[in-house]
Amino acid sequence: MKKLKIDLDELQKAMEDTTRDAFDYFLDSETGEIIILSEDILGKARQMLLRELDEDIAEYEEVEFDEPPDFPEWMEDEIELALDIFLDEGERYARIPEREAAAGYRAMKGFAEGLDDPGVKEALLAILDGPGAFRRFKDALDSHPKLKKLWYGYNAKIAKDEMKEWLQSLSIEGVG
Numbered sequence: 001m002k003k004l005k006i007d008l009d010e011l012q013k014a015m016e017d018t019t020r021d022a023f024d025y026f027l028d029s030e031t032g033e034i035i036i037l038s039e040d041i042l043g044k045a046r047q048m049l050l051r052e053l054d055e056d057i058a059e060y061e062e063v064e065f066d067e068p069p070d071f072p073e074w075m076e077d078e079i080e081l082a083l084d085i086f087l088d089e090g091e092r093y094a095r096i097p098e099r100e101a102a103a104g105y106r107a108m109k110g111f112a113e114g115l116d117d118p119g120v121k122e123a124l125l126a127i128l129d130g131p132g133a134f135r136r137f138k139d140a141l142d143s144h145p146k147l148k149k150l151w152y153g154y155n156a157k158i159a160k161d162e163m164k165e166w167l168q169s170l171s172i173e174g175v176g
Contacts, residue, residue, distance in 0.1 A: 004032040006167070006174040011096065012159045015166075018098040025096040026085055029172060034096070037082055044071055045082035094170055099162065101134075107158040108137050111151055120144065 006027070011034055014025035024042055026035040071079060085093045105128070112124035127136045141148040167174045 001168070001171055001173045002029075003173045003175055004029070006032040006172075007034060008160060008163060008174060010034040011163050011174070012156065014096040015099040015159065015163065018101070020098060026093045027096055027170075029092055029094060029170060032174075035081065035085070035093070037078060037085075041075060041078045042082050044075070045079050045086060048079070049083065049086060097166065099159065103158070103162055104134065104155075107155050108133070110158070111154045114154075115147075120147065 011027070014034055014036070017023065017025070021039065023036050023038055026037070027033075028035060109125070109128055112121055112128070115121040115124070124137065124140060127133060127140055141151055164174065
């Protein structure tokens with residue numbers, strides 16, 4: 001198993017971004033860097049590949065374009081990085097997965113079930129039924145600052161365990 005220095009807080013933030021409507025996240029398995037690329041950059045890189053490459057993308061080591069790309073100079077490095085990620089085929093870069101909703105739900109339920117105060121425990125468990133449970137749970141904790149702090153610590157520990165599992169699937173031990 002390869003040991004790699006990884007900013008686990010950044011990795012957790014990436015996994016917690018479940019919508020991925022503005023950014024996507026990748027792990028560089030050589031450096032441990034968390035790479036954040038905007039959907040705009042990724043879209044431009046995808047368009048460039050579709051426009052310039054033949055059907056068999058596997059034969060390409062480096063992309064050379066017939067015409068200079070039409071994007072601002074400040075985007076060049078990020079688009080080049082996005083192209084490297086697309087052409088990598090999972091050898092160096094791994095897309096960081098979103099944390100599964102079921103895992104978040106299990107964490108909230110586990111936290112609520114572990115509370116000593118039966119009133120708060122039952123109230124939080126009741127909140128978990130139906131759509132919007134995540135928002136209601138967090139809103140309910142707003143009126144209990146100490147519990148909210150405990151929740152964030154509990155959730156971070158559960159998320160770290162999930163991150164370790166994902167890293168192990170890549171044969172990486174994250175040290176941070």
